[in-house]
Amino acid sequence: MDATMIRKDFPTLERHVHGRPLVYLDSAATSQKPRAVLEAMQRYYEDANANVHRGVHALAEEATELYEGARARIARFVGADPRGIVFTKNATEAFNILAYSYARHRLGPGDVLLATEMEHHANLVPWQLAQAEAGFDLRYVPVTPGGELDLEAFEAEVATGRVALFAVTAMSNVVGTINPVADLAAAVKAANRDALVVVDGAQSVPHLPTDLVALGADMLCFSGHKMLGPTGVGVLAGDPEILEAMPPFLGGGEMIANVTLEGATFNEVPYKFEAGTPPVAEVVGLGAAVDYLERLGMAEVRAHEVALLEAVLPALEGIDGVSVHGPTDPARRGAAVSFAIEGLHPHDIGTIMDREGVAVRAGHHCAKPLVRKLGSVATTRASFYLYNTLEEIPALVDAVETTKRFFDR
Amino acid sequence: MDATMIRKDFPTLERHVHGRPLVYLDSAATSQKPRAVLEAMQRYYEDANANVHRGVHALAEEATELYEGARARIARFVGADPRGIVFTKNATEAFNILAYSYARHRLGPGDVLLATEMEHHANLVPWQLAQAEAGFDLRYVPVTPGGELDLEAFEAEVATGRVALFAVTAMSNVVGTINPVADLAAAVKAANRDALVVVDGAQSVPHLPTDLVALGADMLCFSGHKMLGPTGVGVLAGDPEILEAMPPFLGGGEMIANVTLEGATFNEVPYKFEAGTPPVAEVVGLGAAVDYLERLGMAEVRAHEVALLEAVLPALEGIDGVSVHGPTDPARRGAAVSFAIEGLHPHDIGTIMDREGVAVRAGHHCAKPLVRKLGSVATTRASFYLYNTLEEIPALVDAVETTKRFFDR
Amino acid sequence: MSMDDLYHEIILDHYKSPRHRASELEGAQVSVHHSNPLCGDELDLRLRVADGAIEDLAFDGDGCSISMASASAMGQAVVGRELGDAEDLAEAFRLMMHGEGHKREDDLADGIAFEGVAKFPVRVKCALLGWMALLDAIESYRGGDGRGSRDD
Amino acid sequence: MSMDDLYHEIILDHYKSPRHRASELEGAQVSVHHSNPLCGDELDLRLRVADGAIEDLAFDGDGCSISMASASAMGQAVVGRELGDAEDLAEAFRLMMHGEGHKREDDLADGIAFEGVAKFPVRVKCALLGWMALLDAIESYRGGDGRGSRDD
Numbered sequence A, B: 001m002d003a004t005m006i007r008k009d010f011p012t013l014e015r016h017v018h019g020r021p022l023v024y025l026d027s028a029a030t031s032q033k034p035r036a037v038l039e040a041m042q043r044y045y046e047d048a049n050a051n052v053h054r055g056v057h058a059l060a061e062e063a064t065e066l067y068e069g070a071r072a073r074i075a076r077f078v079g080a081d082p083r084g085i086v087f088t089k090n091a092t093e094a095f096n097i098l099a100y101s102y103a104r105h106r107l108g109p110g111d112v113l114l115a116t117e118m119e120h121h122a123n124l125v126p127w128q129l130a131q132a133e134a135g136f137d138l139r140y141v142p143v144t145p146g147g148e149l150d151l152e153a154f155e156a157e158v159a160t161g162r163v164a165l166f167a168v169t170a171m172s173n174v175v176g177t178i179n180p181v182a183d184l185a186a187a188v189k190a191a192n193r194d195a196l197v198v199v200d201g202a203q204s205v206p207h208l209p210t211d212l213v214a215l216g217a218d219m220l221c222f223s224g225h226k227m228l229g230p231t232g233v234g235v236l237a238g239d240p241e242i243l244e245a246m247p248p249f250l251g252g253g254e255m256i257a258n259v260t261l262e263g264a265t266f267n268e269v270p271y272k273f274e275a276g277t278p279p280v281a282e283v284v285g286l287g288a289a290v291d292y293l294e295r296l297g298m299a300e301v302r303a304h305e306v307a308l309l310e311a312v313l314p315a316l317e318g319i320d321g322v323s324v325h326g327p328t329d330p331a332r333r334g335a336a337v338s339f340a341i342e343g344l345h346p347h348d349i350g351t352i353m354d355r356e357g358v359a360v361r362a363g364h365h366c367a368k369p370l371v372r373k374l375g376s377v378a379t380t381r382a383s384f385y386l387y388n389t390l391e392e393i394p395a396l397v398d399a400v401e402t403t404k405r406f407f408d409r
Numbered sequence C, D: 001m002s003m004d005d006l007y008h009e010i011i012l013d014h015y016k017s018p019r020h021r022a023s024e025l026e027g028a029q030v031s032v033h034h035s036n037p038l039c040g041d042e043l044d045l046r047l048r049v050a051d052g053a054i055e056d057l058a059f060d061g062d063g064c065s066i067s068m069a070s071a072s073a074m075g076q077a078v079v080g081r082e083l084g085d086a087e088d089l090a091e092a093f094r095l096m097m098h099g100e101g102h103k104r105e106d107d108l109a110d111g112i113a114f115e116g117v118a119k120f121p122v123r124v125k126c127a128l129l130g131w132m133a134l135l136d137a138i139e140s141y142r143g144g145d146g147r148g149s150r151d152d
Ligand SMILES: Cc1ncc(COP(=O)(O)O)c(C=O)c1O
Pocket: A253, A275, A276, A277, A278, B028, B029, B090, B091, B092, B093, B120, B122, B123, B169, B171, B172, B173, B200, B202, B203, B223, B234, B366
């Protein structure tokens, strides 16, 4: 995989900011989009644009084929049954479907919903809102100072036999940690036969080869915009039989079988959970993104990021006063790299680095409990993707040095 | 307004289907998109693409400005406070926010939720699902054989003083009827002081000048894709104070103020209802769509559609065996025109007309109760928009004639 | 792909002069209601079973020419058949509709005229409506509940 | 628009040597906690009011240089002022941050150094954090509940 060649597919990467070439290190927030994705959407709008599923005319048929064709390819990309691919507006909505249509109905007092301290708010707040109504116990696997799950504490929780739902991220968006999801899922199921395993794939699906079965996940939530796709589309991928047994969430067109004034019966999955006009162009775009990633090969993408990590981790640690959060072994982590500069606040760091053309993110990264656990209210995060090159690492290091100098005045 | 010139802005309208120039008469399902909208999104992706609100770097700032700038323009377009503009994935999600965060919490046994028989499933099913949990009475204003609301029955319902929520469409997507929303809203409020008036603007906002205050609506739901905008974005426009008082719906990032492991506090509106990464590019596209519509002027758009109706209604009625559903006076209706051909089923009609290049929709149009009330299980619907011309009407008439001949063999 | 592939003469004939179309069936043990959620087509099917075979059936409904004609042709093809045999024939029809093979062409009788529908994906559900109702009716009969309702 | 517009020397000075920064304030009648939900900045503010004026205040928190320096400069500007006057000054600062005017420049004292922050929209909330906490604290004092917590 040649990242220098790949960059040519991404118009945004040609940009300059504040007079300097853009070094985009914020892909964990959202990735840039290759031309192939933009063109697929453009073509859809210019050629086939029509509402799906309900039309007998040519455009409606073409739109439906494009939409359902993308569903099939996205399903294959994560090893799921197309009937178990529900398109949502983002990963967050996917978690909320599970919180409203599963947790609220199936969990109650005495049940434990086990999450972890490492989770993004999308994999925390929906459960908290459900808990307030359904009254189950919400418990958390603690995170070690090294940014990994405390496996002993996990085992103790699992051993109670009360875990009815286990929610865990496959990869931390703050500290990069790759969790041993398959092992965790197996341990949960061994001691809690009917527990639902929900995996947050928002960071892992864009960066690692993913197979639902190999993960041992019943449900996997992810977003299009972090994996070269457009905004406005996310995915709930899961076991269609479990989805079929769940009551509906959003009501409206498309998700019904029949409607009378008295009530409605519901369509089969995945349509039951796709109320209203779906994000047709966005799904087509995500289909093109998946094609792009498959052409490169997810194993290659991962190898490229490991190579970047092998260079960037020592480079950052080598700067006086800088420390990196999370696992130090590239094999155990993804390319979201949070770091601290002694005495400086991430918000200030982000602003100065931006002036140097280096786009990093500063803040709590929607994972306040984790960041607090790291002993802070914010971190500075540089996150890499397939279009980042080894040549950009010196720019990152220089920007950090400049920032330090600026505040040392 | 010169529709022939306007057509040049819409690439899809240059298409041929089955060897004939496309006559697109399915805008009530989804509209075509002008180049200006596609280009605004393209530009966003190529230039400013970044996640909004949380970044200190240049791209994130630009993306945030584009997103919030579009919010302000869309607010102005419907006469709303920007704080009362919540971006959703479609109109359907907007209704569901109200069903989950208002109806379920504020309505109970003894309260009446008054809807009408004319509603789209998006303005029916969410209330039915809420009713099953909250136990209020769900009642309907009947529709007359002429496709209008039965105002006497409406008044009787309103007079009970038990109406806690009134949900009505401003324009029917099946029979085109324009309802006297301002009068209805005033009548509801006069007899039911705290009632919430919810207006379905999915068909009216694209076709009529809209002002939230003039409508007397507390809440207005509409979709981007029917008003020249992209798929993947809808709007809940309403009174920010009412929204502020509602509990949150979807949980996740962006909608929180603070999150601990024990629970969360929530952001102010509109952010409280915008969980997760929003449809940034789609909102930017919808902003461009609104600019396009404002440049033309909504009064002009409406006048153009009235002119089309003045030609198409008599043209269809003039064909032997054809009858048009709904109001016959163009002043009382929009340009969604459902018609029947004696002895023929809409599905068959749609298929043959498609072969003639004329794209119409056949089915229940997600308004089964209304279509059933019209004495059928389906209608054929030709729906017009600003890019349709008087010259296309003969093509519609010819296609209807051809269809009749085909089945008269 | 012409209109005549879809609207084969035989189909139009069944549409205009449907066989086995009636709102009642004397001695029917089972009655099911199916509908197509996308286009709103509705169909009722009644079955009278004797000695493990379909002695007679009647359908009624509101739907397009394809769905009504297909139900009519189906009636002709399955009356007299044993339940298991009728199920097998329904599967043969389904495969044909999905372009996945041509089995038991002779047994399908006029049903074979629907072959061209496979080229019109949005109409495949129409052609299948009656056959899906049949499968459901047979299952209901076996289950002994005698009533069924499904939206395909 | 240079970095020095944002990080004015006076700001960096307040950041490095904050005034009125302490985790306690003797005799404080009111204490509020504010945070910025977007970046996570947190700030505690304590007020001691006497004769309708701010006799002393103390802030503490975890935040960027802009938010901490602004709270520090605010302390200098408002200690000794009557409550209504301090509120008016807060409004003057808010207007300056939104580029909507320059009022009471002299009274803002070092606060004037934050003028350039207006050009960095994402940092405006940082500069306002302390002032918003102040308004809230005054309101709490008047309401008499003595405790407040808000996320700006
Ligand atoms: C009147 C009316 N209401 C609501 C909707 C739902 O819109 P959407 O499918 O975009 O959510 C539609 C369109 O399908 C409509 O025509």
